[in-house]
Amino acid sequence: MSVRGNPWSSRKSSSFLVNATLWAADRSRRWIELAGIDFAVFRVVLEQRVRMGTEAKFGGQPGAMTVGLGMILVGFALVMAGLGSGVAALVTRQPTLWMWIGQGAWIFMLTSLCVNYFANVLLDPSDIGVLASRPVGDRTIVGSRFAEVLLPTALLALCAASAPTVFGAFTLHPLGALVAFPLATLSSGLVVLAGMTLVVALALRVVGPVRFQRVMFWLQLAAAISIGAGPQLANRVIPMGTLTEAYSTHPWLAWVNPIEHHLALYALLGGDFESRTLTLAALVFVLPVALGGLAFALLRQDFIAALADRGELVRSARRGFRPSLFARVGSVVCRSKAARAVFGFTLALTRRERPYLRTVVPMAATTLVMAVVLTRPRASGTAAPMLVAGCLYYLAILPTFVYGVARVSEHAEARWWFDALPFSEPSAALEGGAKAILCGTLLPIAAFACVAASSCFESLAWRDGLLVFVALAALDCVSARFFMRKIPFSTAPSLQIHYRDLVTTFAILAVIGLLVFVHWLSTLHFAVWAAALALYAVAFALGWRALARLTPAP
Amino acid sequence: MAGELAISMRGVRKRFGSKCVLDGIDLDVHAGEIVGYVGPNGSGKSTTIKLLLGILPDFEGEIRVAGFDPRHAALEIKRRVGYVAENAVLYESLTIAEFLLFVGRVHGLDDATIERRAVACLESLELEQRVSSRISELSKGMRQKVLLTAALLHRPQVLLFDEPLSGLDVHSQMLVKEVLRQFAQAGRAVLFSSHVMDVVERLCTRIAILDGGQLVAHGTFDELTRTLRGGSLEGIFAAITGDGDAQERATRIVRAIES
Structure with missing residues (x-):
């Protein structure tokens, strides 16, 4: 042009x-x-x-919000x-x-x-x-x-x-x-x-x-x-x-x-x-x-x-070709070799890419700490169990920006590798990327928050913590379908926000409200709790399976 | 007869943590000279150029570029130096003209001078038709031409060129080599870093070979061939930097891949 x-x-x-x-x-x-x-x-x-x-x-990007x-x-x-x-x-x-x-x-x-x-x-x-x-x-x-x-x-x-x-x-x-x-x-x-x-x-x-x-x-x-x-x-x-x-x-x-x-x-x-x-x-x-x-x-x-100085923000482990514990998960959760390859690539870059670290780590840590801190009783009183659960469910907001930031790379010019490599199924790249973000970022955060709230502050029963975790895992999986549209770490940095992402974010906020309501119902009777857990587990399984069928943006 | 001293390095050492990447470099470049600066990958060539520009201020030893110490007068050096980096970054969303206007203005040139000089350069480099194109649309060779133009715009006294011919077509390579010769004849100093040995051999008045952060050989091509008994710079380079038998190593690679 x-x-x-x-x-x-x-x-x-x-x-x-x-x-x-x-x-x-x-x-x-x-x-x-x-x-x-x-x-x-x-x-x-x-x-x-x-x-x-x-x-x-920002100029001329369809669907993108302007600075103004x-x-x-x-x-x-x-x-x-x-x-x-x-x-x-x-x-x-x-x-x-x-x-x-x-x-x-x-x-x-x-x-x-x-x-x-x-x-x-x-x-x-x-x-x-x-x-x-x-x-x-x-x-x-x-x-x-x-x-x-x-x-x-x-x-x-x-x-x-x-x-x-x-x-x-x-x-x-x-x-x-x-x-x-x-x-x-x-x-x-x-x-x-x-x-x-x-x-x-x-x-x-x-x-x-x-x-x-x-x-x-x-x-x-x-x-x-x-x-x-x-x-x-x-x-x-x-x-x-x-x-x-x-x-x-x-x-x-x-x-x-x-x-x-x-x-x-x-x-x-x-x-x-x-x-x-x-x-x-x-x-x-x-x-x-x-x-x-x-x-x-x-x-x-x-x-x-x-x-x-192009030094790394965090020290990298000197492993050579030996995969880390998280990287080994890739060979278990990804079916195709292409998906496993992108899993390893994405997981490594979630620990190195400066835009990702600078954006996701502070926001995730803040959301996590706030969610856990809010579960702690005030100095003058006790925490309401529903408030505790509500705070934890708020962690479901993380995918709204984590998947978005994971598209961006400061070395986006290396994208040609993806064009040159023989990917037989384009969705395999998205599957590997989405699973790496889930297993390397989102699920560990959800698990940590639920364990912390259940064990450290004792403001949440273990069974409630389990329910929250499975619900969050299901929502994180399902939301990948809406946010994961491009191969991770292959797009040049830009601060554009798509209206579609905003709509999905508001939808997730509404779902969080629904989850809190279901959580309240689950406290009334064990059967409701068991039914909710089963429902979330099915949603997680379906969402996880759907990750293999993600369609890239045109 | 050597001209005025443009670049002087005395006992230059640079460490990154515990790793010593430059170890006691002594090198002079005079006005009117093109000094070839060659070495294997990771030998410290680009680091040397960054030290000369004052981009990396923390080093041991003494450096003077155009009479200035990069530790205390990096700005003065940058005003007098034209630099082409090996992996240069450009503003992708700017047009060629906008980028050159930006660089020229930073050097304090007025827009008319920038346009006059840039158009002359771009015409010779056969890029004048693309002057309104965004840099993101340019090929590697075209980007290199933009970088060369940007490096010459402000009439620098010293040229620090790190792989300047990378990506250029044959005509442009010949042109750039001739430009460098004429710049040197006009009394400018050129430090020319490259892996293309035959270009260095034919273009440079002196050659410095770097290996493992140390200057292992230094002199004119004739001096190097006389003392090191080689027929070509490539042969001398391979012998000095201890690359050994390329055929044997190639066989090892092919066997590993085939197995």
Whole structure:
């Protein structure tokens, strides 16, 4: 496919994100140069990255969601989350609750987005092969990636601030609400982004370029689990009063808590000119600049070297031709040699492919930890058995993204092997791939969660744990039919989401509800439990058999 | 008469963990020279080039490229070097023109200069008709031509070419060799890494042979044939790098496969 028009003239982008990002970059030139960035090169690299993100990967793909639509969905979720803060303002007329709920939700959601998405943008090695040999400095590359996520963050900040600002303006001090909340939201957004960049800079400084990617992977994993499960775990382990007490007995905590800075800004705009209020309010502006400045000061060198290193994220076992325990399963569960071959190939890459590890491991670990943690009784009470089962059934959501991510490879150009090798049955490749993902990722996670919930926390009877496991295994098998349409690890990375996948995801959510209902019925009588178990076992057997008849996408 | 010193390596050592991939490399490349850098797979050729560019900053010894130390002035080096990588990565979704505009702009060139130089290169490489094609549609040889053009756009003082003729048709290979000769005559230094021994033999003014991370032979082709008593570079290379009897090893492979 050729591009029409004069090939040498600068193609004007139609993307709002590209144009707005460049417009903002041009107006921030002085600040950018102050950070030690070569502005001319920065602008070229930034334009390239935003264009690639918005046009190349998404443009013209039938059935694919655009970046804009994805942004609108996240923005809508943030507006909805902001309503909680707005309602708190309406009901209580308390600025403290209003600010804590609004900013807490925003910081939590943005941090989660940073760990799962923005960190991948910052650490993306895909264009380093092009840039490493060109005169582009480490700071310029980091700066362009930082700027790439800055505008989406600002737009999301506007969404997060809309409801609390409007509601606050009617019920609280109008000037304080109209000015303080949007500024606070932007400030905390910058603090989160700068904090993430600072973590990257510190990790690079401490471990050096050779081990950087591996360390960042584990950090990202730990952060994702902490964000997902941390609040739940804290809620169950630490009594609420302890935190409140600590906060009141140690007033200095206000200095390190951005939300207290935001409250001070609100108070300042409401007429409180005490020196403590002034100083805390000043931190709204100083903190993001200080964190960002520190991050860029530390990122003088080695960032390109760290990303250019194609080392593995996790250590690989030096087995030679000796198969691992999981790999041996392939020869048992796959009937044809072609399926066994793809089973081994897929299983190996589920342990090596960076896009898979970076996406699946944090999300699976988070879902797993949350499912297990939620089964633990709260500090002040006991866990309801139905809630425990419901949490475990939620693990059925994993296939919705695991199969999707398993299509993608950063070495997709190796796909020609599949075209060149004599596959007599195209479905054999899909069978081997699907079974490898089931046996190597999905079923072990389900088994671990059920055993953990049944044995460690004793909040679930063993027979209930067994029922949940068989139900999950059946659903994982059946859902492969809908998600497993391409040979694993053979498609170039792209963030496209198909509407069909969304529909299947909603269908799975509905099935999870049904499973919870059946689980409740199974607690009423042993016969119902036995019938449900038999039904799930049959569904699993049928689903497993159907894996040999998967049809590839055209 | 040797020109100005363009590349200098003194006692260069590079380790990846406990594995030493370069062990005490001493090599100079002067302006006006084409130095062939040859060695078996995994001998450290590409690692050397990455060290010269400052892509791998952690090494022992001293390196100077165009007078700059890659540990402290990698950017200055990259401004003066044209690099063709063995396994180069390109932006697949860009057209040839868009990619060359991107590279040229990063080097600080204005669009008119980029277009003028790129069109001249692409016309000679018979790629001007594909200038609006996306890189993902190009064959290996066409990609190599784009890489060569991108490496020359900014008029580099030093050329670091890692298998630059890979995938090129015969006409393009002849053209690139002639371009390299004329660049060298114009006072530029070229470090030319390749496995095609007869090209290295005929094109390069000096040849450095690397084996197991060490420089095992170094000199002009005449010096190498005199001291090592070989008739061709291929023969000298096989003798030095201890590849042994190819026929015997081939027989072993065929027997293993046939059994």
